[in-house]
Amino acid sequence: MDIEIRPGDITTAETDAIVNAANSGLLGGGGVDGAIHRAGGPEILAACRELRATSFPDGLPAGQAVATTAGRLPARWVIHTVGPVHSASEDRSATLASCYRESLRVAAGLGARSIAFPAISAGVYGWPMDDAARLAVQTVRESVEELGETVGTVVFVPFGEAAERAFRARLEA
Template sequence: MRVELVTGDITVQEVDAIVNAANSSLLGGGGVDGAIHRRGGPAILDECRALRAGHYGRGLAVGEAVATTAGRLPARWVIHTVGPVFSAREDRSPLLRNCYANSLRVAAELGARSIAFPLVSSGVYRWPKEDAVAQALAVLRGSDVPTTVEDARLVLFDDATRVIAQRLL
């Protein structure tokens, strides 16, 4: 899988699937989650509500992933994943890596060939950016996850984070 680093807005990425750094409710929020729901429109929220009414009545667990339509986004699907909140006392990095691995699994189930990831948990969940990039790249560069994805983009919020990512890549 080819990994590309991009600085910018994940909601404008022309890929098969965009990954949403969702909260467990799946009903929208701030940051990447809010931007995806706003730009994608009500179809995404409608499908998220249907998921909550069915199998995900208690919400989506940390590290898991599930897909919906992309609504008005330039992608075909949104893959929602819930990142862990950073803890200095507990190693939650396996949960963070699961966000990427499970998103790739869902992408494979959909037949997606291209995918765009945000830097999961690095915003309001306070994961240190350098380690967040390292965890993402560990999965994207060395994944044992069977996938149809040929091109993966790590869409970074700013140039400072991209410099970190380029060094680690």
């Protein structure tokens, strides 16, 4: 598996799938979630509404992942995952790692050969960027053992210089 860093806008990533750091409601929001819904168009929202009406009436639980169309995005699929809110008093790192692992599992099930990830939970959910990057890179590397080379390329798309530095440092470690 090749792991790359391409800083910028995840909505322009030319991968088979992109990952949306969604909220549990799956109906759009701020940050990455809002950007993906805006750029992808109403098809993504319609698919998310269908998921809420059928499979996830109470919302998508943190750490799980589900795919929809990518609408007007260059990718074929959007894989929605809900990261945990950072807590100083409770270790939620297993849930954050699950976001990456489950997203890769969904991508492999779809036949995606490439996937792009944002820094899940590192925005409004308050996860410290260095630790978010550490967990992301570590989990992706560990997932190769489980999934093999099904997904051949993983791209991290950090937004901003601090995020890019954190991901590059972890990838080079």
